[in-house]
Amino acid sequence: MADQKINRRAAIKKTVNSGAALGALASMPHWVLPALAQGERLVPFTDMPEDYSRPPARQGGTHYLDTRMIDDFYTDNEDFYVVQHYGQPELDLDNYRLRVTGMVDQELELSLSDLQDMAQFEIDAGFECGGNRATLFHGLIGNARWRGVALRNILGEARILNGGEEVVFFGGDIGTEEIRETEVEQAFARSLPVSDAMRSENMLAMEMNGEVLPQIHGRPVRLLVPGYYGVANVKWLVQIHVQDRRYMGKFMGRDYVTLKKETIGGQDRWVENSVTKIHLKSSIVRVTKSGDQHKITGFALNDGTAIRNVEIKIDDGPWQEASIDSRSNRYSWKLFTFDWDASPGDHSIVSRVTDADGNVQLTAEEMPEKISRWENYAQFPRTIKTS
Numbered sequence: 001m002a003d004q005k006i007n008r009r010a011a012i013k014k015t016v017n018s019g020a021a022l023g024a025l026a027s028m029p030h031w032v033l034p035a036l037a038q039g040e041r042l043v044p045f046t047d048m049p050e051d052y053s054r055p056p057a058r059q060g061g062t063h064y065l066d067t068r069m070i071d072d073f074y075t076d077n078e079d080f081y082v083v084q085h086y087g088q089p090e091l092d093l094d095n096y097r098l099r100v101t102g103m104v105d106q107e108l109e110l111s112l113s114d115l116q117d118m119a120q121f122e123i124d125a126g127f128e129c130g131g132n133r134a135t136l137f138h139g140l141i142g143n144a145r146w147r148g149v150a151l152r153n154i155l156g157e158a159r160i161l162n163g164g165e166e167v168v169f170f171g172g173d174i175g176t177e178e179i180r181e182t183e184v185e186q187a188f189a190r191s192l193p194v195s196d197a198m199r200s201e202n203m204l205a206m207e208m209n210g211e212v213l214p215q216i217h218g219r220p221v222r223l224l225v226p227g228y229y230g231v232a233n234v235k236w237l238v239q240i241h242v243q244d245r246r247y248m249g250k251f252m253g254r255d256y257v258t259l260k261k262e263t264i265g266g267q268d269r270w271v272e273n274s275v276t277k278i279h280l281k282s283s284i285v286r287v288t289k290s291g292d293q294h295k296i297t298g299f300a301l302n303d304g305t306a307i308r309n310v311e312i313k314i315d316d317g318p319w320q321e322a323s324i325d326s327r328s329n330r331y332s333w334k335l336f337t338f339d340w341d342a343s344p345g346d347h348s349i350v351s352r353v354t355d356a357d358g359n360v361q362l363t364a365e366e367m368p369e370k371i372s373r374w375e376n377y378a379q380f381p382r383t384i385k386t387s
């Protein structure tokens with residue numbers, strides 16, 4: 001089935017590239033190729049291989065999307081990126097229990113129906129993997145509407161005891177790690193200080209874009225920490241544990257740790273930090289042409305701080321303001337578009353986002369010196385050939 005879809009997609013790409021009628025494509029599933037209005041066509045980026053395309057996500061693997069397909073506020077569940085480190089466990093839904101343990105007045109054991117009977121809320125949240133990067137054209141990304149239970153209601157029911165400082169979230173997936181020459185079995189886990197865990201927007205999500213949470217995205221329950229990199233959003237969540245100290249597991253203390261040079265009180269120092277809040281970032285992902293008019297599309301993403309604007313620079317021209325999709329909200333991604341009267345030829349185009357506090361997205365040259373491959377939020381100049 002998946003193969004069939006992939007072949008259809010490849011066939012369609014050929015059709016599009018050869019300039020054949022687009023009408024025949026109308027019946028294709030939405031994710032097959034970027035939705036194009038009548039008479040509209042994709043303009044090729046010259047920084048991308050000519051035959052670049054990505055199959056949809058499939059069970060068992062990882063997935064990043066073809067960001068030229070980003071044309072809709074919500075990413076289809078089939079196309080939302082997929083990353084995990086210890087495989088994709090299938091939890092037994094009938095016997096599923098979410099346990100809340102540790103420094104709480106009342107330990108809890110919640111079945112799926114217990115969770116479904118609690119008050120639900122919805123939130124739009126976009127996020128990317130902390131390892132998202134330009135070589136993937138920033139395809140480890142997605143934006144969805146999530147529905148579930150407020151984490152703080154659950155912590156409220158358990159009542160965190162005095163001295164409880166850190167909330168640890170364990171997934172049902174277990175891997176073997178070698179630590180000091182000893183093989184140790186560990187679950188994927190992340191943690192939040194209690195004050196961060198109690199933010200009202202944190203969710204135990206059971207639905208994604210109006211569907212039951214897909215298996216590859218953490219069925220039946222995942223943590224969602226809006227404004228944080230994907231690694232915070234523990235999939236296949238089975239245990240929440242409150243403790244009196246920082247949690248130092250692999251994905252907090254050793255992996256997804258950024259090593260960069262910072263000035264600390266006037267002193268240059270190498271600093272390590274756990275990957276948490278999403279840095280201010282934008283990227284151009286798609287250019288289309290309709291008649292003589294070109295349209296540039298891209299996304300902006302950050303930790304939920306209000307955004308002032310997104311600007312586009314073409315070749316050596318001035319920065320010009322783009323329009324931001326009106327559906328954008330605090331934790332969603334912000335799609336932007338810019339109508340471009342392009343002259344035929346080779347061009348360089350780049351976007352930058354500025355937040356309400358006046359922080360401007362950095363250029364690659366302005367980025368802190370960084371050893372690790374996490375947190376890639378520099379401006380991303382694209383090259384393109386227009387006709």
Ligand SMILES: Nc1nc2c(c(=O)[nH]1)N[C@H]1C(S)=C(S)[C@@H](COP(=O)(O)O)O[C@H]1N2
Binds near residue numbers: 084130236237
């Ligand atoms: N249980 C579990 N949750 C996990 C992971 C994992 O390996 N195991 N990977 C994290 C990472 S690194 C990312 S980027 C996101 C990806 O979420 P998605 O696959 O739903 O896009 O899940 C996070 N949650």
Ligand SMILES: [Mo]
Binds near residue numbers: 083128129130131230
């Ligand atoms: Mo990730």
